[in-house]
Amino acid sequence: MELTGLDRTLIPVRFSLTDTGCGIADADSGQIFEEVSQIGKTGFGGGEGSGLERAISRRLAERGGGEIGYQSALNRGSAFWLDLTLCVPPQPCVSETCGMKRIETILRPLPAPPPEASGLRILLAEDTVTNQIVVEQTLSRLGHTADCVDNGRDALQALQSRPYALVLMDIAMPIMDGVETTRHIRAIEGPEGRVPIVALTAFAMEEDRQRFLAAGMNEVLTKPLSPDRLAEAIAVQHGRNACHAPANHSDPMRDERGRPQVAIDPTVLFDAEPLDAVLGSIDEEILPTLFERFRADVTEPIGNAIDGAQQTDVKVVECASHVLKSVSGTVGAVALYEAAVALNDACRSSGGSQDRPALADRLMAAGQRTLMCFQRVIHDRGFGSPS
Numbered sequence: 001m002e003l004t005g006l007d008r009t010l011i012p013v014r015f016s017l018t019d020t021g022c023g024i025a026d027a028d029s030g031q032i033f034e035e036v037s038q039i040g041k042t043g044f045g046g047g048e049g050s051g052l053e054r055a056i057s058r059r060l061a062e063r064g065g066g067e068i069g070y071q072s073a074l075n076r077g078s079a080f081w082l083d084l085t086l087c088v089p090p091q092p093c094v095s096e097t098c099g100m101k102r103i104e105t106i107l108r109p110l111p112a113p114p115p116e117a118s119g120l121r122i123l124l125a126e127d128t129v130t131n132q133i134v135v136e137q138t139l140s141r142l143g144h145t146a147d148c149v150d151n152g153r154d155a156l157q158a159l160q161s162r163p164y165a166l167v168l169m170d171i172a173m174p175i176m177d178g179v180e181t182t183r184h185i186r187a188i189e190g191p192e193g194r195v196p197i198v199a200l201t202a203f204a205m206e207e208d209r210q211r212f213l214a215a216g217m218n219e220v221l222t223k224p225l226s227p228d229r230l231a232e233a234i235a236v237q238h239g240r241n242a243c244h245a246p247a248n249h250s251d252p253m254r255d256e257r258g259r260p261q262v263a264i265d266p267t268v269l270f271d272a273e274p275l276d277a278v279l280g281s282i283d284e285e286i287l288p289t290l291f292e293r294f295r296a297d298v299t300e301p302i303g304n305a306i307d308g309a310q311q312t313d314v315k316v317v318e319c320a321s322h323v324l325k326s327v328s329g330t331v332g333a334v335a336l337y338e339a340a341v342a343l344n345d346a347c348r349s350s351g352g353s354q355d356r357p358a359l360a361d362r363l364m365a366a367g368q369r370t371l372m373c374f375q376r377v378i379h380d381r382g383f384g385s386p387s
Contacts, residue, residue: 016081024072032070056306057082059361060368120144120165120238125155125181126200127173128323129293131223131330135168135200138227138281144234152176156184159192165238169217171201172322179215186216196237200225202325223329224274224337227281269366269373274332284381291378295371297327298336302367305343309360317356318347324363328370339366 024032061068061082072078122139126132127150139146147164149155153176155167167185171178182197199212199220209220218237221229282290301320308316324340327333343359 012083012085014081014083016079018077018079020077023074023076023078024070025074056303056364059364120234121163122146122234123155123158123164123167124148125150125152125167125173125178126170127151128170128297128327130290130297130327131170131200133286133290133293134278134281134330135225135230137283137286138230138277141281142227142231142234150174152178152181152184155181159185159188159195163191164195166234167195167197168200169197170326171199171203171212172319172326178217179212182212182215182217198233198237202322202329223326224271224332225330226274227277269333269335269370270377271332271334274330275377276332278331279377279381287378287381291374294327294331294374298324298367298371301327302364305360305363309356312353312356314347314353314356317360318344321347321363324367331374333370333374336363336366336370339363 058068061084066082066084068080068082070078070080122144124132124135124139124146126135126148132148132150136146136148146168147158149158151173155169156176158164159167169178169182173181176184178199178201185195185197186193196219197217199217200223201208201212201220202223203209203212204222212220219233221233279287301323304320305317305324308314308320321340321344325337325344328336328340339359339362343356343363346353346355346359
């Protein structure tokens with residue numbers, strides 16, 4: 001990295017990366033930053049990969065007012081560079097540079113569970129590692145022990161191998177989703193079939209909630225999930241312990257379509273309350289791991305959404321945007337969450353096809369800013385380097 005100029009508020013910076021690999025032939029030079037291009041026999045690993053990451057990098061650079069380019073010689077290597085002009089605020093702070101509502105220095109302690117609802121063994125069925133980390137750590141702070149599985153089939157096997165006081169069930173999982181898994185559980189005779197099941201989901205519409213309850217779930221909690229709501233749901237369901245007694249836990253902050261009832265400032269990347277709860281639940285030494293998993297869980301579906309929007313593959317875009325709703329909601333990344341909701345709504349709407357490419361671009365920009373901000377938050381707590 002080198003500074004290419006300096007004034008009081010704007011710093012032109014060049015980031016560069018040089019390798020001594022196979023290089024790029026002149027005939028391929030015009031394809032490097034094209035959408036879904038592969039430089040095959042002459043470079044980039046013999047044709048492996050989609051090339052999508054280079055197209056995304058170009059879009060992100062241009063959206064940030066920068067420029068990306070390269071120099072290369074076949075069989076000698078390549079040098080890639082990114083020019084950006086960075087803005088330095090007069091008094092830098094996390095809330096200003098990240099566009100975040102202020103995070104309290106002293107985090108609010110997690111609620112103490114009632115004596116009869118502590119020390120429970122809980123099965124968590126969730127396929128996203130970020131969500132697994134946050135929920136498992138929250139349960140641990142509440143005095144419970146969690147066993148994690150990442151699909152419904154493994155959840156069924158776990159239930160038949162040992163008793164659980166409660167199941168926390170994601171909905172969109174591979175192999176077997178949460179609704180089908182719940183129906184299989186309810187078909188089991190004996191106490192295993194009567195275990196309380198609480199949905200943890202990014203499906204927030206009332207019709208979705210009714211569908212989950214009809215499948216045999218006891219309660220539906222939507223993301224972002226606060227420790228208070230989770231602790232209360234565990235206490236209520238453990239005390240009830242009956243498979244057909246759903247609790248009325250509609251979210252007062254959302255309307256019947258699952259959208260927030262209060263306007264969200266588009267300049268705010270994180271809502272302090274859910275992020276505060278996450279940071280208060282996680283052991284500090286796990287924070288760098290949480291960020292790396294969050295980055296992986298965000299980057300892949302954003303790439304899938306961009307790719308799907310370009311190829312007009314609605315199912316791919318809908319699936320990717322739903323994953324992003326779930327992950328961003330868990331940590332209170334409201335800008336990314338809202339971008340994912342808008343794209344997901346466009347996929348579920350018959351008239352949203354024209355909006356999808358622009359919404360996918362908005363999603364990509366929100367993802368970049370969110371990752372930079374989250375990394376700064378982790379850095380300010382003494383881990384890693386700021387972006």
